[in-house]
Amino acid sequence: MSRRDTLDAHAPVTLYHDGHCPLCQREVAWLTRHPRRERVALVDIQAPGFDAEALGKTFEGMMGRLHLSDAEGRWFIGMDASRALYAVLGYRRLVWLSTLPGLAGLMDAGYRWFARRRVRLGRWLERRRKS
Secondary structure: OOHHHHHHHHOEEEEEEEEOHHHHHHHOOOHHHHHOOHHHEEEEEEOOOOOOOHHOOOOOHHHHEEEOHHHHHHEEEOOHHHHHHHHHHHHHHHHHHHHHOHHHHHHHHHHHHHHHHHHHHHHHOOOOOOO
16 A cells, blocks of 8 residues: 555544543544544544454554554554545645655654654643643
């Protein structure tokens, strides 16, 4: 699958997110208010009863990177999950820009850096906001 395949993600999509991550919580809150929110089902992988194995995944693998499945059963992982999500929400031009050579690699690397530090960054931002 190429990065451009994210432009072909079909709604509804299911976004699997870490409900304990402060930054993830902010994005989920934004998604619940989004005008096209009916295109996205949200699943907290930290919720009691969530079973990654029922999806053919592992909990550890899903904690490491964002996962999204579309209406056709395709999986998008990491930055591609973000691209597919934003394409379904109507931001196709931005998604297309994020797939351009050079920029795509930078965004993918930035996503990997962020994903490893998301909880720590979220807590740091919360402390700054309270100060």
